[in-house]
Amino acid sequence: MTFSLPELPEVETIRRGLAPLVEGARIVAITAHRPDLRFALPENLTTLAGQAFVTAGRRGKYLLFQLSSGQTLLSHLGMTGSYRFDRAALSEPSRYHVLEPGKHDHVDFSLSHPVHGEMHLIYSDPRRFGFFELFKDEDQSRFVSSLGVEPLGNAFNAEYLAQRFAARRAPIKAALLDQKIIAGLGNIYVSEALWRAGIAPQTAALALVTKSGAPRKSLERLTKAVRDVLEDAIAAGGSTLRDFKNAEGGGGYFQHSFDVYDREGEPCRTPGCAGRVLRIVQSGRSSFYCPACQSKTG
DNA sequence: ACTTTGACCTGTGCGC
DNA sequence: TGCGCACAGGTCAAAG
Numbered sequence: 001m002t003f004s005l006p007e008l009p010e011v012e013t014i015r016r017g018l019a020p021l022v023e024g025a026r027i028v029a030i031t032a033h034r035p036d037l038r039f040a041l042p043e044n045l046t047t048l049a050g051q052a053f054v055t056a057g058r059r060g061k062y063l064l065f066q067l068s069s070g071q072t073l074l075s076h077l078g079m080t081g082s083y084r085f086d087r088a089a090l091s092e093p094s095r096y097h098v099l100e101p102g103k104h105d106h107v108d109f110s111l112s113h114p115v116h117g118e119m120h121l122i123y124s125d126p127r128r129f130g131f132f133e134l135f136k137d138e139d140q141s142r143f144v145s146s147l148g149v150e151p152l153g154n155a156f157n158a159e160y161l162a163q164r165f166a167a168r169r170a171p172i173k174a175a176l177l178d179q180k181i182i183a184g185l186g187n188i189y190v191s192e193a194l195w196r197a198g199i200a201p202q203t204a205a206l207a208l209v210t211k212s213g214a215p216r217k218s219l220e221r222l223t224k225a226v227r228d229v230l231e232d233a234i235a236a237g238g239s240t241l242r243d244f245k246n247a248e249g250g251g252g253y254f255q256h257s258f259d260v261y262d263r264e265g266e267p268c269r270t271p272g273c274a275g276r277v278l279r280i281v282q283s284g285r286s287s288f289y290c291p292a293c294q295s296k297t298g
Numbered sequence: 299a300c301t302t303t304g305a306c307c308t309g310t311g312c313g314c
Numbered sequence: 315t316g317c318g319c320a321c322a323g324g325t326c327a328a329a330g
Contacts, residue, residue, distance in 0.1 A: 005323070038306075038325075061324075079323050080308080104308090127307045129324060143325090170301060179325080187323055283302065285323070 006077040008151065008184030009230055011061050013237030018083060019056040021116055022065065026052045028090055028110040028118075031098045037106060037125060038078060042134040045107075048073070053111075060147050060183030071136055074143060078129025086120040107132070147183040151226050156182070158215035158223045166213055168205035172222075173282050175205035182226070188261045189229055191288045195260045195270075196225035200296040201280070201287040207298030218298050260288040268293060 006014070030046050052068040065073040075081075086099055090110050098108055099120050106128070109121040123130070135141040148164075149155040164181045165172075175181060176190045185193070194201050199208070199218055208219035215223075259269050264279040268290035275292025 007324095076324080078307090078325085125307095126309065127323095129307065131325090168300080174301080177324090284304085286321090 005079060005186065005188060006061060006081065007186035007189050008058075008061060009189070009233035009237050011063060011077065011184075012058055012234050014077070014083065015056050015058045015063055018063075018121075021085060021113065021119070022053040022056050022111065022121065024052065024054075024115070025111040025113040025119075026050070027067075028112050029098075029108075030110070031108040033101045033106050033108070037128045038076075038131040039133075041107070041132055044134065045132065048134075059144055059150065060179060061186070062143060064144075071134055072138075072141075074133040074135065074141060075123070076131050076143070078125060078127060078131070080127045081123065081125040081130035084122050084124065086122060087117075088120060090118040090120075146180055148179060148181040149183065151182050151184055151230055156223070156227070158220045161219055161223060162209045162213060162215040165205040165219070166209045170205055171201060171282055172199060172203045172205045172208065173201035173287050176226070177285075184230070185226065187285055187287075188258060189226075189233065191261045192229045192258055193222065193225040194287075195289060195294060196229060197222040198270075198294055199298070200291070200294040201282060201289050203296050203298050216298060218295070260290065263288060 027049050029049050032041050032045060035041060048067065048069075048071075051071075054066040054068055057064040057066060061076060063075040063077070065075065067073060088099060090112065098110070099105075099122070101108065101122075102124065104126040105122050105124045107123040109123075110118075111121055112118050133141060133143060135144075138144045149160060161181075165175055168175050172194065173190055176185050176193065177187070191201070197218065199222060208216050208222065210216055260277050263277045266277050268275040268277060270290065270293045273290060273293045275290040277288055278291050280287050280289075
């Protein structure tokens with residue numbers, strides 16, 4: 001079992017696992033075991049007791065828990081954040097009301113659900129790159145307000161990307177990682193999408209746009225590749241998601257295999273291609289691609 | 299306005 | 315076996 005590297009498909013898979021158990025649950029108490037993760041925890045986090053979770057949503061890589069007060073609790077998993085349920089009844093006198101936290105357990109949501117009963121939802125995060133935010137409206141959110149389009153939504157299309165890429169000299173790899181353009185792609189799925197589209201990661205983003213500002217064929221392919229790779233990953237995640245409800249230690253998922261990511265030196269999987277996967281470093285991050293079938297010219 | 303780099307943080311896996 | 319070190323990647327802040 002590898003660590004979760006939570007990009008959009010992983011966050012969506014986690015959301016689908018959490019939703020049936022948290023939606024409708026009343027918050028009995030929230031206990032934070034430390035004052036900060038990546039950033040300081042919201043000051044009034046522990047005062048949410050008495051509210052209920054209405055929906056568990058997602059935007060990009062953010063989980064958005066809508067509360068009965070109208071507020072939204074934003075949760076970002078960083079690189080190593082995870083949720084698990086502990087079914088210990090809150091009212092059992094032999095139990096501590098707040099569970100004895102594990103080394104990397106940082107936030108404990110004590111919940112009471114009308115159907116599923118009492119449980120703890122525990123946020124754990126060894127590297128503490130994750131963070132929380134509490135806001136009333138999305139335009140007040142430091143994180144959500146600047147996000148680009150949802151890649152599985154209608155606003156995501158080749159014309160939109162052409163407009164955003166037209167003045168970008170940076171490599172397409174960096175442009176696809178920019179959350180202000182597309183919300184939800186990370187290092188893994190950028191490599192995967194570029195491989196599917198036959199575009200080398202060093203290609204300047206503006207090379208995918210014509211002089212008149214129209215998307216080139218390659219950008220059309222890339223748009224479809226991004227959408228397809230995310231949909232495939234969500235489908236795979238759904239099939240491997242362990243059931244939060246019945247799992248002893250909580251839910252999770254198994255990372256599936258990728259076509260180029262982390263396959264340095266291995267054969268390219270494009271039919272008929274004799275190339276091997278290469279690893280290069282761009283902006284301090286690994287990119288994996290096949291130099292034989294991914295073009296640098298747009 | 300755009301682009302790049304460093305910092306944050308800990309577990310893992312490799313070479314010696 | 316143990317130690318040191320490079321590496322993993324999401325986001326922001328700062329520098330170019």
